Amino acid sequence: MVKLKGLIAILGWMLIVAPASASRVCATDDLGEKVCLDRPATRIAALSPGATELAWAAGAGDQVVAVVAYSDYPPAAREVTSVGSHTRMDMERLLQLRPDLVIGWVTGNPSEQLATLKKVGIPVFSIEPRSFEAVSHTIERLSVLAGTETEGFAEAEHFRQGIAGLRTQFENADPVSVFYQVWDEPLMTVNGEHLIGEMIQLCGGANVFGHLDRLVPRISAEAVVAADPEAILAGGMGEENRHWLARWQNFPSLTATARDNLFFIPPSLVQRPTPRMLVGTRLFCDKLEVARDRRSDGVHL
Template sequence: LGRQVIITHEPERIVSAAPSITEILFAIGAGDKVVGVDEYSNYPPVVRELVKNGTIEVIGGFSTINIEKIALLRPDVVFLTTGIQEKFIKELVSMGITVYVLSDKSIEDVFTDILVIGVIVNKADNAVKLVEELKARLMKTYLIVHEYLNKTNTQTLKVYFEVYPDYWTIGRDSFINDIIVLAGGKNIFSDVETPYFPASPEEIIIRNPDVILTTAMYGSFGPPENLVDRIKSREGWSNITSVKEGRIYVFKGALEDIMVRPGPRVVIAVEVLARVLYPRAFNISSIPNVIDDSVVKSWGIRLTDGVGELSCIMGSAPETVVLENT
């Protein structure tokens, strides 16, 4: 973005305009400084409680934040994400509000976001510790999968992730592409740079995914089983490998957020997806088409295992932090 952001003191009042940012703030122990969040911020669970009792105000939707509400909260810093939220920078800055914009095109971006936020809110030690823990967990899963692929001479599975009906999917510049890769798969549209775009159904047929993934969309399109049938019944899709082999999976419940949110829980997304793609590598006999919290729990993965709920204390803030917002 080419912006230089100067932080002159430790922020005491923070506004987060994205659920992933809210998760990061709470994960590094800065949740007590949050005074405003977007309407989709729902993790850790205490966020909803704080909204309900009035400690935290809702400042609007992800793409429809209310500038006036933010101003009334008198924030020391507002965290936005790149893309659609960049349109709010100019007006917020013109009101004398400090704004820092975070990128989430890759999992490496997510780690950078955690570290940068840690510096800004004076939780750098916590941020470093969290990133180290997340990287260790990711590496553990990655090694299990690749050892399995090498030992069994199993081909890397081709994955199509439909983030929204009909045919909206992800390209190389989406952190979800990284989730697929770290889980041992290959995004069928990894040659496309655009993070999110509508693919043509004909092109999906040609690329012939081994596995199709989507989320339950919070019930917007009926029960998750309906989504499986909807995909199966698409014209010309009966010959796609994933359809023929019944490998169409819908994520439900907490996983609807986890699988598509660029925050600390990306590690859980990778752990879950690795088991979906290569169940035998984890001694799992079969995978249901609808994957919810109870299914994942039976695999030994806890969806509320402390990721996003760290609470630690650090010393005083530096006098001035100068950060280049690039």
């Protein structure tokens, strides 16, 4: 890692004090810190794939100059310079791109690297949306910092209304016990406080591990068998990789397996807190509807 003195040299351009102007913008991030800019950001670094999507959703895609690995949506994001992974950025490369705003990930980015960015004078806006409403609010706050309020607030409201419509549609749906597999090795799921937990609840699902304390708890296959969910939904290591579901075929006594309620969900649609969760939630709800229909159809495969 480049020493702090070297970073400051790279950022000499930032040490010039600019006068405050009427275009000064401020927003409070998810750490409760107020971030203020003398003018809307024009050179944004998004340090997670989700942050990249949210920047575009806020109408600020043209202002993004740096992303990290797996920032693949929208397609235009693939053309932006990558500065490493969300767990380890190339700080020298990042600073050479002269960002005037960094969108950080509270629990995903190394805290010491974010602290270094702040120390050399770069504003860091830390995000971690943990509810559907928080996704909309994050888009709105980013659009304020980027000066793209018209587009950003419209996108936030579109997402908000779409989720509200789904909530109304499924508010009286018969419960379906659900296991959502967020990772394979080690086997991991989500609890009821997680955003995906909110998705499960909205669709009329009952998360069999919703009571656990950890947001993303590790579990065992034996625990899944004991819980005997009616439906199992999983993503995978890619948008078309369904192999995580194959292991459950080895447990024919599971209700989910016996009824063929083993459903693949493209992970980027549910595991990134972005407006595409509206598409993912619709898909999730549709899968639980299939599970409900198979009760009456007597499907036991």
